[in-house]
Amino acid sequence: MFIQDLKNDFYNILRGKRILVIVNYDIDAICASKILQTLFRYDHMVYSIVPIMGVAGLQRAYAENKDDVKYVLLINCGVCLDIVDLLRPDEDVIFFICDSHRPMDVCNIYSDSQIKIFGEVNSEEGVPAFEALFRDDDSEDEENDDDDNNSDKENGETSNRADRVERQIMKRRELRQWEEKRHQLMFEYTQYSYYGRSSALILFELAWKLSRDSMELLWWAIVGLTEQLVMEKIESSSYVLESDKIQSHVSRLTNKASDQSVQSAIKIHFEKDLHLALYRHWSVYESLRHSKYSACKLKLWTLRGEKRVHELLVEMGLPLAQAKQQYSSMDMLLRNEFYQMIEKLSEKYQIGDIVYGSFTLQYGYRSKFSAADFVYATIAILESIRKDRSPEHCFLEALDSLSRQNKQILDAGIEQAKQFLCAVFKVVQTALQANQVRSAGPFLYFVLGEENPYFSCPHGLSILAKFLLESYVSVSRSKKASELPLIVCCPVDLDMGIYLMIGIPPVFEDSPKNFFGKAFEQAATNTNATVSLDFFETSIAQIKQSDLTKFLDGLTVLMS
Known part of the structure; x- marks a missing residue:
């Protein structure tokens, strides 16, 4: 479920409690946690901050700290995963999630008790309605079985058995149609990964409502927003809109600090x-x-x-x-x-x-x-x-x-x-x-031949991939170059044969939405390749060198 009044529905609830803060390895999350640390120190709150790099890290961090806490805050991690299913927490544990990753997992959105997401439903995200995703047929089946049994006794076995079979056929057909529609809705909702509002900005606004804001906190929020622009996570129009809001805070705090x-x-x-x-x-x-x-x-x-x-x-x-x-x-x-x-x-x-x-x-x-x-x-x-x-x-x-x-x-x-x-x-x-950037038909790919510490981490590889794609398009004679996405692979450990892989959308796309998360997942299933999809950025994965060729072949077939 969503919470918008962070002061009363989040911060005031945590006063006097011990809080576990799990933070993803990205700049926006670091800025958000820095703001949060400042707020917690103002109110002498007891907290632990644990940085993590992926889904396995999230599971490990919670498992190691779950005995001490009943309140957990996830910053830029977890909203795209079914947290209750993944972590299996006790029923009295509450998870607060401040995460810019999208799309959000529908089980988190429609959780009534344990999951509380910062923000509100955005119509542009196209979250499917609850009725289109969840239904309870068990009680209906029991009632129908009771009705059928009673009618069998009253009216005789033969005629009602045919009616009963027909009703079951109709019911199964309706269920199949509902499941097909649900599958289609979920595919449309989850086919692209993208980003929402900066978490650092959200937590700065909390500080403002608590009257704890300052120039330093505002600057950290600005850095969090700027990271989204520099890393091309958001459109420039979104950056401009947020900048307009920030300027009013700059003016207010400048006047406040004029002495x-x-x-x-x-x-x-x-x-x-x-x-x-x-x-x-x-x-x-x-x-x-x-x-x-x-x-x-x-x-x-x-x-x-x-x-x-x-x-x-x-x-x-x-x-x-x-x-x-x-x-x-x-x-x-x-x-x-x-x-x-x-x-x-x-x-x-x-x-x-x-x-x-x-x-x-x-x-x-x-x-x-x-x-x-x-x-x-x-x-x-x-x-x-x-x-x-x-x-x-x-x-x-x-x-x-x-x-x-x-x-x-x-x-x-x-x-x-x-x-x-x-x-x-x-x-x-x-x-x-x-000429090391090759075309596989529906996408371009580049494989770095040697280990390079600058590109063995997601941020570095992402910057390289975007620079390389735009450079390639600027010199390519092919008119289709701007319409092709790019996959870049870099060895992380040549002795173990492990590569880090990232997929980025075409240059001509105005939106930074990325479809490679679902594509990687499907290609890994189709080819039985050893692929680790442990990152919160679903367009990033680790793959065994021996499986790289067949994985790219499988991806070519899938995207053709």
């Missing part, structure tokens, strides 16, 4: 920004080269693309020496005119969408950060799993990087993000030059 000193005050601004990754902490040249939007539009992996970017810099009046040095070290006049210059030439160089509205943060007189800077840095920290860095360690470091007291962690994350973006560009350039 603070300039040096210590947090300032948030909404302003025109550029789809150039980390350019404030990099050089303009490197940012243009390694940002997906500019690299794909200008084809910067080619000699012709290199020539075009030099032409762009000349027309902007930006000397190459200035463009290749740190942005903060550029000539002040050139830096101040940079936005206007690139915006003025954007149409000529077919980069008209390079300008967008973004939020920036400034602590006193120190460096300015955009929300996208935080997203790239936090992703780099979160995905920097090594032998000496466990997933839990990376999660906690990513959580810490959001606080202004830990600027050194954020700065280190920005440097890691630069290395990651350089690695993405290098793989894309090599794949295109060596």
Whole structure:
């Protein structure tokens, strides 16, 4: 069931109770949990936060902590699964779910007692009606059997047996038709995976209603929303609508904090920004080269693309020496005119969408950060799993990087993000030059030949896949290229023969809805391939190397 009054139906219920908070490994979830931590500390509430990476992690986290708690909050995990069936909790355990994944499991939606989902029914999600999904035929069967037995005694066996058989045939036909309709409804409802509102935004609104909101909490909500934009989880129109709401909070909190000193005050601004990754902490040249939007539009992996970017810099009046040095070290006049210059030439160089509205943060007189800077840095920290860095360690470091007291962690994350973006560009350039993106007919696919720590985690592989597909479409001579989805596979452990696999929708699709979750599930069943569908993002899976060829063949047959 849904709850909209989070203050009374969620937060006030938890006061004085012990809470288990299970958090998915994504930036929006980390920002949401950071907001929640702040609220819990205000009210001295007892809680445990457990980060998880998949369905098995969710089961393990609950099993290890279930003896101590009766209230569980799931952040960006669980809403797409039948939680009661999966975890088998005691009847007095209550699950609160704040999850942006869609579509939601219908058993969670129509649960009256144990499952409480933050938000409300959205008509655009097309949730089937309760009557179309659930029916209870047992009592009707018993009543009909009693009626039939009584009538048999009263009117004789022979004539009523025929009536009874006919009624049963009709009833079975109705049941079969109902089941077919239910199957069709469920297929239409679950065939695509996509995302709803940012969980960080939802929990910020709770803080606002509790009168516990602040500039820091608002910034974390902004980072959560921006992650959805950067990772292309939502349409740009949804981002614009949410940004409008956020601006009113920025104005309100700015007026509220106007008595603070300039040096210590947090300032948030909404302003025109550029789809150039980390350019404030990099050089303009490197940012243009390694940002997906500019690299794909200008084809910067080619000699012709290199020539075009030099032409762009000349027309902007930006000397190459200035463009290749740190942005903060550029000539002040050139830096101040940079936005206007690139915006003025954007149409000529077919980069008209390079300008967008973004939020920036400034602590006193120190460096300015955009929300996208935080997203790239936090992703780099979160995905920097090594032998000496466990997933839990990376999660906690990513959580810490959001606080202004830990600027050194954020700065280190920005440097890691630069290395990651350089690695993405290098793989894309090599794949295109060596014609390694192949067509299987109904989809494109690319298999990375060697292990790469940057792409052995979902966020990194997702960024690579989207960069690669857009780059391929920009240089392909085939008119159908923009209509084809892409599957990218990267070895996670070559010794064990395990690959991480992701499927992304075609470039021409306006909506970020993804159909690969259902396709992977069906292809795995049809081919008997060893595929692990453990991720909350259903378009991501792990597969055995020995099964990869037959799985892709099965997927080709399925999608043809």
